[in-house]
Amino acid sequence: MDLVMTGTGSPLPSPDRAGPSQLVQVGARSFLVDCGRGCLMRLAGAASGPAAIEMLLLTHLHSDHVTDVNDLITTRWIGGFPAAPLPVVGPEGTSSFIDDTLTMLGPDIGWRIAHHDDLEAPPDVPVTETAGGIVFEDDEVRIIAAPTDHRPVQPTVAYRIEADGYSVVLAGDTVPCSALDELCADADVYVQTVIRDDLISRVPIARLNDVIDYHSTVVDAAQTATRSGVGTLVLNHCVPAPMPGTEADWIAIAAEHFDGGVLLPADLDRIPVEPSG
Ligand SMILES: [Zn+2]
Numbered sequence: 001m002d003l004v005m006t007g008t009g010s011p012l013p014s015p016d017r018a019g020p021s022q023l024v025q026v027g028a029r030s031f032l033v034d035c036g037r038g039c040l041m042r043l044a045g046a047a048s049g050p051a052a053i054e055m056l057l058l059t060h061l062h063s064d065h066v067t068d069v070n071d072l073i074t075t076r077w078i079g080g081f082p083a084a085p086l087p088v089v090g091p092e093g094t095s096s097f098i099d100d101t102l103t104m105l106g107p108d109i110g111w112r113i114a115h116h117d118d119l120e121a122p123p124d125v126p127v128t129e130t131a132g133g134i135v136f137e138d139d140e141v142r143i144i145a146a147p148t149d150h151r152p153v154q155p156t157v158a159y160r161i162e163a164d165g166y167s168v169v170l171a172g173d174t175v176p177c178s179a180l181d182e183l184c185a186d187a188d189v190y191v192q193t194v195i196r197d198d199l200i201s202r203v204p205i206a207r208l209n210d211v212i213d214y215h216s217t218v219v220d221a222a223q224t225a226t227r228s229g230v231g232t233l234v235l236n237h238c239v240p241a242p243m244p245g246t247e248a249d250w251i252a253i254a255a256e257h258f259d260g261g262v263l264l265p266a267d268l269d270r271i272p273v274e275p276s277g
Pocket residue numbers: 060062150153173
């Protein structure tokens with residue numbers, strides 16, 4: 001199983017970090033977690049694409065995590081002969097979000113059906129809403145959701161994907177909470193969106209400081225990793241975006257509170273999900 005960082009950015013636009021999304025590959029199978037800005041460009045960079053996605057898992061409906069869902073739906077649909085349905089899993093509200101997205105796309109869908117004789121039906125996007133528990137399981141892959149705490153954004157969920165005896169947790173935006181600790185228990189890889197409260201609090205902009213109270217800090221993420229006994233902590237969705245050359249500072253802060261491996265990847269980095277030794 002591999003974790004491919006299809007977007008390591010945050011809501012703040014970056015020239016080299018796409019919005020938050022991660023691709024989990026189990027052999028030839030691909031599961032996409034969140035679908036932020038530039039996701040399809042990064043999928044192309046990862047030699048993947050909309051048609052390869054077996055399931056889209058959304059952690060929450062904050063705009064930075066879903067900006068390119070419409071692009072995924074459209075591009076998969078017009079590239080299929082015909083396109084397979086795109087199963088989407090997410091917290092409560094995901095059904096109406098997808099309905100609204102399809103409504104927004106309505107004129108485009110109509111024009112394409114009118115123009116292409118072999119395109120007959122609109123995109124098929126079945127949605128499963130989850131508050132937690134097993135959301136997918138077959139003889140190769142199991143995906144478990146758990147509620148997280150990103151209030152006032154609610155509900156929100158994290159996902160644990162298990163295959164080959166290994167596991168990766170994609171936490172999304174959340175402060176530390178017991179359900180996240182349980183989901184992360186003994187995971188090989190734990191991906192956490194993080195902020196640096198020490199840097200943000202120096203900027204006298206209230207709207208920026210507001211983000212501190214509903215995200216994990218680097219220290220929070222490291223402490224969650226330690227409590228849960230994970231192998232490797234992956235820092236993602238960093239706010240503020242790390243200045244080139246300062247990645248080691250972020251890793252050093254985490255390492256003060258966590259003895260395992262700590263990574264701060266770039267877009268398209270491929271991280272093997274395996275025991276860290
Ligand atoms: Zn969020």
